Amino acid sequence: MRHSLQRILILAIAAIISAIAASSSAHDLRYWVWQRDDLLGEQELTELEAQKIGTIYWQAGELENIGETWRWKARFNFPSSNAGHIRFVPVVRLVSREHQPFSDASMAELLASLSSVSAKHDELQLDYDAPDRLLADYARALNRIHGLVRHLSIAALPHWSRADYLKLLEPNVDELLPMLYDFEAEPILKDQSPLPLISPEKISKLIESWRACRKPWRAGLPVFARLSLYGANQKLRGQIRNWNWDEVCFNRSFQMANAGQFGAFILRATRSTSVANTAIHPGEEVIVREVDRGALRDAISAALRAGAQGIVFFRLPDSSASSGWSLRQLGHLEAVPRLSLRKSAGSETLELSNMGDGDLGPRFARNETDAGGYALEIDATTPIFREAQPGDFASVNAFAGEKQAQVPFATRLRFQFAQLRAKENLQTGLIQLAPGGDFRQIRYRILNVEGGPSWRSLE
Numbered sequence: 001m002r003h004s005l006q007r008i009l010i011l012a013i014a015a016i017i018s019a020i021a022a023s024s025s026a027h028d029l030r031y032w033v034w035q036r037d038d039l040l041g042e043q044e045l046t047e048l049e050a051q052k053i054g055t056i057y058w059q060a061g062e063l064e065n066i067g068e069t070w071r072w073k074a075r076f077n078f079p080s081s082n083a084g085h086i087r088f089v090p091v092v093r094l095v096s097r098e099h100q101p102f103s104d105a106s107m108a109e110l111l112a113s114l115s116s117v118s119a120k121h122d123e124l125q126l127d128y129d130a131p132d133r134l135l136a137d138y139a140r141a142l143n144r145i146h147g148l149v150r151h152l153s154i155a156a157l158p159h160w161s162r163a164d165y166l167k168l169l170e171p172n173v174d175e176l177l178p179m180l181y182d183f184e185a186e187p188i189l190k191d192q193s194p195l196p197l198i199s200p201e202k203i204s205k206l207i208e209s210w211r212a213c214r215k216p217w218r219a220g221l222p223v224f225a226r227l228s229l230y231g232a233n234q235k236l237r238g239q240i241r242n243w244n245w246d247e248v249c250f251n252r253s254f255q256m257a258n259a260g261q262f263g264a265f266i267l268r269a270t271r272s273t274s275v276a277n278t279a280i281h282p283g284e285e286v287i288v289r290e291v292d293r294g295a296l297r298d299a300i301s302a303a304l305r306a307g308a309q310g311i312v313f314f315r316l317p318d319s320s321a322s323s324g325w326s327l328r329q330l331g332h333l334e335a336v337p338r339l340s341l342r343k344s345a346g347s348e349t350l351e352l353s354n355m356g357d358g359d360l361g362p363r364f365a366r367n368e369t370d371a372g373g374y375a376l377e378i379d380a381t382t383p384i385f386r387e388a389q390p391g392d393f394a395s396v397n398a399f400a401g402e403k404q405a406q407v408p409f410a411t412r413l414r415f416q417f418a419q420l421r422a423k424e425n426l427q428t429g430l431i432q433l434a435p436g437g438d439f440r441q442i443r444y445r446i447l448n449v450e451g452g453p454s455w456r457s458l459e
Helices: 002-025 042-050 104-118 132-148 163-172 200-212 245-249 293-305
Strands: 028-033 055-066 069-075 087-096 123-127 151-156 175-178 218-222 226-230 236-239 254-259 264-269 273-275 278-280 285-289 310-314 339-343 350-354 374-379 385-388 395-400 412-417 425-427 431-433 443-447
Touching: 028 218, 055 104, 069 104, 087 104, 104 123, 104 132, 123 132, 132 151, 132 163, 151 163, 200 293, 218 293, 293 310, 385 395
Parallel strands: 028 055, 028 310, 055 087, 087 123, 123 151, 151 175, 175 218, 218 310
Antiparallel strands: 055 069, 226 236, 226 285, 254 264, 264 285, 273 278, 339 350, 350 425, 374 412, 374 443, 385 431, 395 412
16 A cells, blocks of 8 residues: 555656646747738748747837827738738837827827727737836826727836836736847947847846736747947947848958857958948957857746746748748757758759758858858769859869869869758759769768768768
């Protein structure tokens, strides 16, 4: 009898531990979609369904306050209906530099503008960086706006977790989404590491401060990437827009000045160059910031322990480099890349595929002899190559052994690439072989990746 009771007790404890582990790992994940006009593609919808995404906050537009009027500064295409399992919630960004943006006359204009968005929805979200002096006015405005919709949520600044601020906001909204990023002004570098997008120590304190919130709240966490340009005086010049990884990773004008912690790097310009048509002068620095996945996982766990209803990522990844980790990677934060090369069906090209659920992230040059990025090398025992075009790769170079050579005399081709996201592929241009040549004579390897230097046969 004693042994039976012990066994029952052990099983009960194991069941409790299992339930706790399951509840801590399962969480409601959502995304913000920002400044996007095109609707979700089939591949995106498939991945969102796999992640069990039920709600997406989609920016419908931006309202700007001038005097006592509110006018649409920008409008974005909003999905006309929910996509199967996904419910779309309109988000309106409010921008004002006026001293009193919520006067009676101004509120009438604001309510009229918002009603055109809220009319077909039972939920609305507002994004307004209210200065502290206007927080009470904003809370009163929210009370009136709530009359337009059944459910009103707001994007919140991190420090609104203060008890006196929550006391103003909580009665007037149904949910708060603190945006736990970009809460500090960019500092002067002073030869120190830049601020990462997620600093574990700082974000854990911010998250913990939201434990006192009595209304449902969701933690807004970043998943994007960012380039910031600092002058030679180490003061911020601004953010670089519309860039890609190739022009950063393969830029020989940059020297790695600091490989900081948690996904932050400093690249110093040794001579004049540019990125995305932004001029960069000698001595100036480009700060590259990605979200560290380990820090992101820890932030998610901390938010759930602090009572968050779920997590909202900013922003839903797209094809641009600035959107950061791929959608697939965000659904598998622990996953790593898995690369394979095969001949394309029906064409004289090769296709490098990332078959894994994890991204092969961008890689920067470490020193003057390091070209940056990664290299796919294909090799033959005899010079069988007659033509080689880069295709999707950044460049292609030919070698005879270890020495650079012209293609007809080359036994090796090297295709460079900066990164490769999960489930994506890169295709070479035409690779023409000599008469009698066959792709089965080729072996390949991938440089600068774990397990890459060993030669393998085509798959």
